[in-house]
Amino acid sequence: MPQFIKPLLAHLAMLVLACAPGAAHAVSHPGPIVPDIAGGRVVLHRAVCARDARPLHMHCHAHVVVRADGTPLGGKAAVSASPPSGLSPADLRNAYHLTLTGSNATVIAIVDAYGYPRAESDLATYRAQFGLPQCTVASGCLTRINQRGGTTLPVTDTGWSQEQALDIEMASAICPACRILLVEADDDSEANLAAAVAMAASRGAIAISNSYGGAEDGTRPFAHAYHLPGIAVTASAGDSGYGAEFPASAPLTIAVGGTRLVANATNARGWSETVWSGTGSGCSAMYDKPVWQTDPLCTKRMMNDVAVVAAPGTGVATYGPLGPGNTSGWMVFGGTSVGAPMIAAIFAAYGAKPTGARSLWRHTAELYDVIKGSDGACGATYFCEAEPGYDGPSGNGTPKGKAGL
Numbered sequence: 001m002p003q004f005i006k007p008l009l010a011h012l013a014m015l016v017l018a019c020a021p022g023a024a025h026a027v028s029h030p031g032p033i034v035p036d037i038a039g040g041r042v043v044l045h046r047a048v049c050a051r052d053a054r055p056l057h058m059h060c061h062a063h064v065v066v067r068a069d070g071t072p073l074g075g076k077a078a079v080s081a082s083p084p085s086g087l088s089p090a091d092l093r094n095a096y097h098l099t100l101t102g103s104n105a106t107v108i109a110i111v112d113a114y115g116y117p118r119a120e121s122d123l124a125t126y127r128a129q130f131g132l133p134q135c136t137v138a139s140g141c142l143t144r145i146n147q148r149g150g151t152t153l154p155v156t157d158t159g160w161s162q163e164q165a166l167d168i169e170m171a172s173a174i175c176p177a178c179r180i181l182l183v184e185a186d187d188d189s190e191a192n193l194a195a196a197v198a199m200a201a202s203r204g205a206i207a208i209s210n211s212y213g214g215a216e217d218g219t220r221p222f223a224h225a226y227h228l229p230g231i232a233v234t235a236s237a238g239d240s241g242y243g244a245e246f247p248a249s250a251p252l253t254i255a256v257g258g259t260r261l262v263a264n265a266t267n268a269r270g271w272s273e274t275v276w277s278g279t280g281s282g283c284s285a286m287y288d289k290p291v292w293q294t295d296p297l298c299t300k301r302m303m304n305d306v307a308v309v310a311a312p313g314t315g316v317a318t319y320g321p322l323g324p325g326n327t328s329g330w331m332v333f334g335g336t337s338v339g340a341p342m343i344a345a346i347f348a349a350y351g352a353k354p355t356g357a358r359s360l361w362r363h364t365a366e367l368y369d370v371i372k373g374s375d376g377a378c379g380a381t382y383f384c385e386a387e388p389g390y391d392g393p394s395g396n397g398t399p400k401g402k403a404g405l
Contacts, residue, residue: 030159033070036278036313036334038260044068045312045334047239048159049188051214056190058214060112060163061236063278063312063335072322076329079128086317086332087261087309089130089173092342095261095271096308096368097401102175102349104141109181109200109208110171110341113188114157116164118321119144122328123180126169126319132176142168144182147196149203154186158324165320166333167211167341173316174345181205190214190246194225197233206353207232207344210253211337213245216286223287227252232347232354236336237304238280242376242384242392248303249284252356255303256339257281257393258310259370273398274386275373276311279304279336281384281392292358295390297381304395305360306404307370308339343399350402359405360396364389366404367397 031047044067049060065073065086074085092098102108120137127135135141146153168180183200185192193212200208208231226233226247235248237257248255258279264272283298295302309316312334322329347354360367370386375393378384382391390396399405 033066036311038311038313041313043313046070047335048162052188056218058188058190058193058212060160060212060337061239061335062163062166062211062333062337063239064162065312065315065332065334072331074330074332076322076327078125084129084317084330086315088317089132092173092316096399098174098346098349098399099401100349102178104177104179106175106178106348106351107181107203107205108171108175108178108345108348109183109203109205110164110167111183111185111193111196111200111208111210112160112164112167112212113185113193114160115153115155115184116161117156118326118328119164119168119182122165122320123168123172127172129319132172135172135180140179142180142182144184145199147183147185147192147199149199154184158321160188161321163211163337166318166337167209169318170316170338170341171209171345174342175349178345178348188212190219190222194222197225201228201231205231207234207348209341209344210235210247211340212236213238213248213280216244216246216249216284219246220286223250226250227356230353232344232352234340234344236340239278239335240280241278242282242378243280244282244284244303245280248280249287249301251287251290251301254343254357254360255305255395256336256343257304257307257395258336258339259307259394259398260311260373261309261314269368273368273370275370275375275393277373277375279307279310279375279393281375283383290358292361294361295382297383302392304392305357306343306367306396307394307398308342310334310336310338346399346402346405350405352405354405363404364396366400368400369397370394
């Protein structure tokens with residue numbers, strides 16, 4: 001265990017006690033049904049985690065594609081001869097020119113809130129469907145622990161279980177040979193999630209994914225939990241359009257924005273990307289600008305650093321809980337939650353040991369530049385408008401193999 005982790009764990013344990021909620025959290029209710037519109041095609045989707053209005057509580061950034069009645073689009077079938085809807089691991093690896101698959105010496109950590117009892121069985125179905133090697137608890141490939149490192153896991157929350165399904169499956173898609181460490185925080189409070197991040201670091205993770213966020217107010221005591229030298233700490237940028245969220249706005253966190261990814265037979269890459277209108281981006285109101293950020297208008301930390309697919313209309317195939325109870329099935333997911341585990345898994349697959357988000361600013365020519373789209377109103381600046389070179393929604397661009405990382 002790195003020496004700086006022990007005092008960090010002790011400090012966060014004190015913050016957890018100080019910030020402990022006075023009442024138990026109810027099971028999350030999903031967000032409203034909203035359309036994702038592009039090219040004349042309308043896809044309905046909703047956030048699986050509603051926003052928790054309490055201060056210093058986070059919400060997950062996963063969006064599930066639904067029918068008009070709110071039920072997830074997909075099916076209950078397990079492994080099937082017909083491919084499920086949504087982008088597959090092969091699609092994602094092809095779109096971002098990824099070739100390496102990692103090794104079982106590498107650990108990628110997924111940090112989320114609440115328990116997910118069917119994590120192992122749902123992951124087994126996903127990996128079997130797409131021909132990925134098995135990843136079980138017995139083999140040591142999959143490990144589930146709580147924020148204190150124990151095996152007594154938190155109460156279940158359906159929305160956060162769906163988030164965890166998306167996360168571990170995206171990690172599998174990009175780094176199928178890596179070991180997965182799933183750390184489940186007691187609830188969605190920032191105190192407990194930060195403690196889970198520190199626990200992940202203490203267990204040897206080379207990359208840690210965080211697919212959640214919330215308001216920056218009051219988060220300064222927790223920012224150092226996401227500053228872990230030599231570990232790729234990623235955070236999804238948000239799913240409500242233009243505006244900064246924590247922990248993506250923490251200075252050394254790798255902030256991951258979202259795009260719309262479409263197959264395109266007319267260009268050499270075979271794919272085209274534009275900014276997803278729902279992605280977060282923005283100039284932090286709280287955190288100082290890192291010395292390596294070179295954008296001209298934001299005097300504080302600017303997010304994002306990088307982006308990948310997030311639009312529900314071009315979402316990814318996911319197998320997980322369809323709703324409360326024990327039934328699982330195929331679904332299509334979007335949201336910037338897709339990106340945090342994917343970028344973490346790319347770092348893990350290539351064995352990279354980054355110096356925080358600085359890594360994404362060193363070789364910007366080695367990323368796919370996203371030059372079209374917007375995520376809000378920002379006075380026609382790069383804060384929310386895509387343009388050649390750096391812009392807030394897509395950061396420095398999207399992965400083009402390992403070179404940009």
